[in-house]
Amino acid sequence: MVASTDLKFYVHTNNNAPQLINNFGCMIDVLDACLVNGFGAQTIATLTASGTTVTATFGAAHNFMQYQVIKIAGANQTEFNGEHRILTVPNANTITFQLVSVPSVNTPTGAMTCSLPPLGWSKPFSAAGKAAYRSNNTLLPSRPYLRVVDALDPAYTSTFAKYAKVGIVEDMTDIDAMLGVQAPYDTTAPTKNWVGTGSGTSAVNGWAKWYYAASTHNYDYSSDDATAISGNRQWILIGNRDYFYILPSSIPSNNAALIYGFGAFDTLLNVDSANTFLSATWLYQTAGTAYYRSQGSAGSSNVGSIKLILQRSYNQSANYSSASTVSLGVMPDNAGTGIQNYIADKSVANVIPFSPVFLRETVIRGQLPNLFWLFQNLPYSHYSIFEKSNELFIAVNIASLSSSQSGQAVFKIGDM
Incomplete structure (x- = not known):
């Protein structure tokens, strides 16, 4: 069964995360990013499916944590797009997640990105x-x-x-x-x-x-x-x-x-x-x-x-x-x-x-x-x-x- 994406979490170490510093206004920056807008869009080098398990590879450290919810966008094969919970973090440049069913292709195409979606407030x-x-x-x-x-x-x-x-x-x-x-x-x-x-x-x-x-x-x-x-x-x-x-x-x-x-x-x-x-x-x-x-x-x-x-x-x-x-x-x-x-x-x-x-x-x-x-x-x-x-x-x-x-x-x- 594919993991639910209802609950989400975000940390200061995520790529492009807004930071809480010694300046007024930065709490609103964090709330905007996590509640309303999402953040941290990164270019995906490759997506590769093996059955329903998909491996995403990035050209640099992604800085995601295991079990964070991500959003894939830009794949021409739309079954890859949408929100997914990270299953594993094999190394600094790769993550895996699971699809509902076996996709139509093993290697999707398109200008694909991966980000942290907002809570939806x-x-x-x-x-x-x-x-x-x-x-x-x-x-x-x-x-x-x-x-x-x-x-x-x-x-x-x-x-x-x-x-x-x-x-x-x-x-x-x-x-x-x-x-x-x-x-x-x-x-x-x-x-x-x-x-x-x-x-x-x-x-x-x-x-x-x-x-x-x-x-x-x-x-x-x-x-x-x-x-x-x-x-x-x-x-x-x-x-x-x-x-x-x-x-x-x-x-x-x-x-x-x-x-x-x-x-x-x-x-x-x-x-x-x-x-x-x-x-x-x-x-x-x-x-x-x-x-x-x-x-x-x-x-x-x-x-x-x-x-x-x-x-x-x-x-x-x-x-x-x-x-x-x-x-x-x-x-x-x-x-x-x-x-x-x-x-x-x-x-x-x-x-x-x-x-x-x-x-x-x-x-x-x-x-x-x-x-x-x-x-x-x-x-x-x-x-x-x-x-x-x-x-x-x-x-x-x-x-x-x-x-x-x-x-x-x-x-x-x-x-x-």
Whole structure:
């Protein structure tokens, strides 16, 4: 059976991938490429079929990863064109994939190219440094917009940490015309999430944020006014037409990512017409105040945490809500996944178990799609891909509560 191409993933090492650097605007570049446009078109030197298995050869290193979804275009024999999941990567210049049936010829002709296709989202509104993204799946109970502001705010300083301000908007008629419920939203300060105030170290700029450039790694304690380090950051984006996760690191020399994301979660309620989540660093404070971008201690001066922001509360009232996460009752949130041996070390245990992640509002609202917590200390290498019960997964190092080590989470990336 030919592998499904619904789930896709992209990494910073792919050819012509946009990079997260120390400049405002680059988060929108990554989202545009992965959600809307696709990227990385390369000329194929040859395609050769043996039965239903096709080998693609390139004139230079392709930099694809095994099990990524590619798009073939330009073959005169159209059965070769379209989206395919990579089966193997024999070497730096070749990949293999599978067709539904034996093709009409073994060696197709044409000006053939191979690229990474997008998730298939739309970008209906945009302006300089601003973008609004939306799922194209009209069967979803709700299709709110992800509004992104990734530009230097007049209140902010250009050398400070870089992040995109993000929020859920129920409806829009223009990039700046927002209607219905917003998440997050403060009725006493309607622009709190979007417009900065003050200046210098006293500037307060945004509330829900996706950080991608800072002065320290993501699990360290620091303030936004510290000069962000230059260079390319690691990132991976995983998703489908209903949701996606974007996991950026904050400095070039460290791979501990933050689990950001947006889209539909799997609801457990009988009626839920607003099952949309936004995972972001929840932080409203001055640029000169130190904090943890990943996970903070409630009630302490070490503020800042990854929060799940929900489009509406579980009773469907016209107000946004927030949720924590829980997995098997062993660990309450992403501060614990993959950071210690809750069960025997992987060298002792004969399994590496992981479990789904649930959203806990006042009730257990639902489940985050294709995200799993681990119960052993870094059981996989970073970006390690593995198969389990005919499903494909990737392990990603993430920033944890500890300031001395990374945690790790697992994401489903497809089916065999």
